[in-house]
Amino acid sequence: MDFLTIASGSSGNAMLVSSENTSILIDAGISMKKIEQGLNSAGRTLKDISGILITHEHIDHIGGLGVLSRKYNIPIYCTGGTIAGINTTNRIGTIDNSLYNRIDSNEDFQIGDLMVHAEPVWHDANEPCCYSICNSGKKISIATDLGDYNDNIIESIKDSDFLLIEANHDIRMLEVGPYPFKIKQRILGKYGHLSNEACGRLLLNVLNSHMKGIVLGHLSKDNNFPELAYETVKYELKDNPFTDDVRDFNLTVARRDTPSKLIQV
Numbered sequence: 520m521d522f523l524t525i526a527s528g529s530s531g532n533a534m535l536v537s538s539e540n541t542s543i544l545i546d547a548g549i550s551m552k553k554i555e556q557g558l559n560s561a562g563r564t565l566k567d568i569s570g571i572l573i574t575h576e577h578i579d580h581i582g583g584l585g586v587l588s589r590k591y592n593i594p595i596y597c598t599g600g601t602i603a604g605i606n607t608t609n610r611i612g613t614i615d616n617s618l619y620n621r622i623d624s625n626e627d628f629q630i631g632d633l634m635v636h637a638e639p640v641w642h643d644a645n646e647p648c649c650y651s652i653c654n655s656g657k658k659i660s661i662a663t664d665l666g667d668y669n670d671n672i673i674e675s676i677k678d679s680d681f682l683l684i685e686a687n688h689d690i691r692m693l694e695v696g697p698y699p700f701k702i703k704q705r706i707l708g709k710y711g712h713l714s715n716e717a718c719g720r721l722l723l724n725v726l727n728s729h730m731k732g733i734v735l736g737h738l739s740k741d742n743n744f745p746e747l748a749y750e751t752v753k754y755e756l757k758d759n760p761f762t763d764d765v766r767d768f769n770l771t772v773a774r775r776d777t778p779s780k781l782i783q784v
């Protein structure tokens with residue numbers, strides 16, 4: 520399988536996962552033009568896309584979905600709660616109801632030759648989930664906007680060969696930063712976002728000997744920066760049972776608005 524981060528962060532998210540025969544987007548939270556440019560940078564186009572998985576209805580995950588679905592009629596896969604959430608936002612225009620494929624979180628379903636598992640997550644959206652995608656014995660998981668994690672989430676993303684995982688904020692930066700108290704409480708809470716430290720602790724629960732790459736994503740623009748996220752997670756991972764050198768996990772940080780290279784998993 521191939522994996523591409525087109526954008527990741529609190530200002531917009533979009534990723535590509537593809538097998539030899541099937542390509543899907545996970546979230547469409549940036550403009551269609553930027554999604555297209557990101558795909559082009561990896562030699563792909565929007566015409567290659569067979570489906571769009573949406574994690575939840577917050578605008579940083581659906582901002583480009585209206586324009587995209589009206590132009591390309593790509594099937595959309597998400598939970599019923601997320602469909603309702605998308606339909607009540609007035610920021611992305613109308614989406615043709617026939618494009619929606621309602622899934623149950625906790626369900627496995629197939630798009631072409633990709634097997635997808637949806638797992639419910641904590642987060643203050645209607646019915647948010649994270650996704651694991653399998654093909655030819657490989658597994659890629661994408662888990663952002665978590666807030667907190669539990670055994671079910673650990674179970675669903677462990678054994679991944681490749682992982683994009685949320686490292687949203689540094690707790691101290693957030694605490695002393697400019698956000699209003701209420702928003703700080705929201706981000707720090709169970710229904711908010713995962714801190715760098717919590718990300719490292721979750722990773723310790725899901726590491727394995729065949730993990731080929733870990734990308735830290737959904738970084739806050741105001742309460743984190745890539746080097747800090749990297750160093751904090753690296754420190755949390757130092758006592759893992761698989762390797763003395765965390766570089767063996769190919770730990771990297773997703774750029775907010777610059778596409779990654781296409782990664783082969």
Ligand SMILES: [Zn+2]
Binds near residue numbers: 528529580664
């Ligand atoms: Zn988000």
Ligand SMILES: [Zn+2]
Binds near residue numbers: 575664
């Ligand atoms: Zn969100």
